[in-house]
Amino acid sequence: MITTVTLNASIDKAYHMEHEIVGGTVMRVARVANSAGGKGLNVARVARLCGSDVQATGLVGGFNGQYLEALAEADGIRSRFGHIAGETRSCVNILDPMFSSTEFLEPGPTVGVDEFEAYLAEFPSIIAGSDVVTLSGSLPAGVGKDSYQKLVRLALGEGKRVILDSSGEELRLGLEASPTMIKPNQDEIEALLGAMATAQDNVVTQARSLREDGVEQVVISLGKDGALLACEEGCFRAIPPKVKVANTVGCGDSMVAAFAVAFERAMAPREALAYAIAVASAAAMSPNTGEYDPADRDAIMSHVEVRAVG
Ligand SMILES: Nc1ncnc2c1ncn2[C@@H]1O[C@H](COP(=O)(O)OP(=O)(O)OP(=O)(O)O)[C@@H](O)[C@H]1O
Numbered sequence: 242m243i244t245t246v247t248l249n250a251s252i253d254k255a256y257h258m259e260h261e262i263v264g265g266t267v268m269r270v271a272r273v274a275n276s277a278g279g280k281g282l283n284v285a286r287v288a289r290l291c292g293s294d295v296q297a298t299g300l301v302g303g304f305n306g307q308y309l310e311a312l313a314e315a316d317g318i319r320s321r322f323g324h325i326a327g328e329t330r331s332c333v334n335i336l337d338p339m340f341s342s343t344e345f346l347e348p349g350p351t352v353g354v355d356e357f358e359a360y361l362a363e364f365p366s367i368i369a370g371s372d373v374v375t376l377s378g379s380l381p382a383g384v385g386k387d388s389y390q391k392l393v394r395l396a397l398g399e400g401k402r403v404i405l406d407s408s409g410e411e412l413r414l415g416l417e418a419s420p421t422m423i424k425p426n427q428d429e430i431e432a433l434l435g436a437m438a439t440a441q442d443n444v445v446t447q448a449r450s451l452r453e454d455g456v457e458q459v460v461i462s463l464g465k466d467g468a469l470l471a472c473e474e475g476c477f478r479a480i481p482p483k484v485k486v487a488n489t490v491g492c493g494d495s496m497v498a499a500f501a502v503a504f505e506r507a508m509a510p511r512e513a514l515a516y517a518i519a520v521a522s523a524a525a526m527s528p529n530t531g532e533y534d535p536a537d538r539d540a541i542m543s544h545v546e547v548r549a550v551g
């Protein structure tokens with residue numbers, strides 16, 4: 242089983258508009274789609290579509306929290322969330338013909354120190370039945386920047402493989418706990434290492450330097466240009482075929498999901514990379530975040546080019 246962690250979860254509300262939005266007026270929404278949101282929930286949905294057993298955890302509260310758990314369960318995802326007093330936030334994405342997407346992200350509740358301590362104490366039992374744990378996204382107010390570091394240590398201590406997909410200080414501190422894998426994109430790696438990471442040689446060097454810090458596998462995702470994986474077996478670059486892109490939001494989450502599935506199925510690194518690229522590219526073809534068509538994945542898989550570099 243795979244456990245995905247979402248500490249700053251939300252009810253994601255997609256407002257589909259027939260007409261372009263006009264500020265300062267009353268607008269009627271043509272169709273609403275609600276989903277259990279936050280990057281970890283995207284990971285959970287995609288891992289489920291890959292055929293894995295998935296459990297979602299993190300922090301939720303109030304009626305929105307209950308609703309989120311019900312939405313996750315409806316998607317075939319078990320929920321094992323810790324409960325807080327604050328109400329889980331909603332995030333609204335307005336999709337209209339003019340601006341395409343306009344997002345309103347609520348700040349979310351502040352988590353009490355005691356609430357997070359209680360969650361940390363429960364965490365080992367929550368992940369007991371899982372092989373892989375993924376940690377994704379931003380942290381809620383009230384928890385320390387070292388929260389991922391603590392969770393990575395707990396999961397590794399329980400013998401789990403851990404994928405950390407975060408950015409900034411959370412990622413930097415998380416690295417000190419040596420997660421099994423990290424998956425920064427180019428912006429995140431540049432922010433982390435403070436250097437331009439555009440030339441392929443630089444990306445290779447940077448991925449390698451992070452391995453020296455104790456991370457077993459470093460993946461740097463490069464959007465439409467694919468991804469790079471540095472691991473014990475070497476450094477591999479994967480280039481996807483050109484696909485018809487519908488929505489690239491959450492493609493990185495799809496990639497994390499695919500690597501979690503690959504760990505669970507004990508795929509060799511080269512195979513895992515090709516699989517992850519195929520899933521992420523298929524996700525780019527899907528209009529809905531956290532979804533892909535397995536037929537697209539299989540069609541792309543045979544056209545992914547993986548070669549050793551550096
Ligand atoms: N335009 C695209 N065409 C094809 N594949 C894409 C495209 N954008 C992303 N992908 C696939 O998704 C993977 C991850 O994308 P990206 O590097 O944009 O992640 P990210 O910035 O972490 O995304 P997010 O955080 O929104 O989930 C890429 O390595 C690639 O396989």
Ligand SMILES: [Mg+2]
Pocket residue numbers: 406426493494
């Ligand atoms: Mg990302």
